[in-house]
Amino acid sequence: MTDPAPVRVLLADDEEMIRHGVRLILRHADGIDVVGEAANGAEAVRLAAELRPDVALVDVRMPVMDGLAAIGPLLALDPAPRVVMLTTFGDEDNVTRALHAGATGFLLKDVGPQELINAVRAAAAGDAVLSPGVTGTVIRRMLQGGTRPGTDDRAARLAGLTDREREVLVMLGRGLANLEIGRLLGIGVGTVKTHVGSILEKTGCESRVQAAVLAHRSGLVD
Template sequence: MTIRVMLVDDQVLLRTGFSMVLAAQPDMEVVAEAGDGVEALQVLAATAVDVVLMDVRMPKLDGVEATARICARPDAPKVLILTTFDLDEYAFSGLKAGASGFMLKDVPPGELLAAIRSVHSGDAVVAPSTTRRLLDRFAPMLPNTAQEPGSDRLQRLTDREREVMLLVAQGLSNGEIAARLVLSEATVKTHVGRILTKLDLRDRVQVVVLAYETGLVRAGGHG
């Protein structure tokens, strides 16, 4: 299956560079480009896209708001935020808006391609440890979780699923969780799938965000 990618960035040279890297892959195709969020939404209305590479700082409509509008659509494509800095409040806002992860703009080509494939498959999260560092830094911006309705959602989980969710939120991969809990990796993957379904989440990044919002994980701590 060919992964249909859209590039959204106000820097033409950067889009051209990414496009060249992606075009060389047998399983990827750049089907659309846009220079700002407004144009991205217009193009998406008429183009089938699987993964959007989204810059955050753009004129007219920034990448965070564009991401929120895209992710609110039925059958929305996955969104990967592109940021200049490792710990960027824009990337945090992008994750809150529904992005599946974020990458640095100077990411090595191999890592970018792996991230696109991972996000497309829904199997993994982009740099969960980096996502966790980001949340540790910006978690104080989250609302007081004591009255958060999201905490009630966790009651839907079994004790084992809650345990797996906590480890996902700490940035562990399926393999690392399997080793920690003495389970097979396939079993962990099944648990993660059930967590996503029960909590109505799109991917592992949203698991991490919800874990912080509900207080399952505290900033700088392990829950």
Template sequence: MATLAPPTTLPVRVLLVDDQTLVRTGFRMVLDAQDGVEVVGEAADGRTGIDMCRTLAPDVVLMDVRMPGMDGIAATALIAEECPESRVIVLTTFDLDEYAFAALRAGASGFLLKDVKPAELLASIRAVAGGDAAISSRVSRRMLDLFSQRLPAGHPDAGHDAVAALTPRESEVLSAIAEGLTNTEIAQRMFVAESTVKTHVGRILMKLGLRDRVHAVIFAYEHGLTSHRRRG
């Protein structure tokens, strides 16, 4: 009886969008040295990035925020609208960059600092390509503080219609996501298996029509569904 060959895992196809040649070169060198990742193109501005995204259909776009012409925010919004299968990770120099926040609102699935370590960059690319989200662990809590400052204060009943389909447990998981907890941390808090949490997260995203965890956090803040408090 013939033995079937195992299925081939396709590499994650990445598009680099940054106006600085040295930055693109640095990221390409890091990614080219990794198995399972393929850099399919480079663009020096947002408009070119969108055109290449339409043509190349990358799995992940590493998007700079500040660029001449069309910046990363506008480019991210158009990619989210026109190339929904391509996920965007925003790259910025400053961990509380208001432009990065705006890009997340525009549809980005991740937020990383440009000095991210290669291992974290690779893990983030793979996570986003798999439908998850990626926010640098070193700034995730501060990003939540930024969310609470930038978003309008939600009313407890404001999201009633949108969350009516959620079970009590799913609502609890959504609130925990908004606090910045990982699946592991949520599982420990609720005394359930991590796989159970993953199932809840998937159902929450599906029921609310959200792309990933980043947008679940934004949704929770906009609709007053979190008990997170600002610092200070």
């Protein structure tokens, strides 16, 4: 059986030292190739159209075109890369704007090497990825705002979940990606995806972030 094609990654950051550090981390990961680097959003869009990466790791603040402005043009490409913001700036406004624009994930630059590698693999597989601190930011915004899944019938929404699905829901509430959930529970990523899909269907949540909010509102996660 042939090995799967490596995940092709484009780095976009105006700081050469950051690009160098991320490249070194990803270079030593099996099944990941860094195919290009850009110093601003406009260059990232041009290179993505040429190199066709699977994942674009994009800084928020860059000259010429910042990372947030680059999300739309990147997602308009065919094929479009998964866009993951990798930044120092995890404030609520940046997180909300990035996710609303269609970013697959939002990671802070203090993320550990293995967490970064896992996030790239998860994004390439179509999984949403958020740093734990960012997950907290999103959940706080949703709890304070108008998005309130399961406010009146939380018990009913959870009643149909199996014990395993409850375990997965707790981990969603903690901001874990499918790869991490699978590793902790000793199950495959495909099985985790099946559980997540069942959780969303049974609880009526539209996304894993809404499911995470439900986990917090229901007292499953502090």
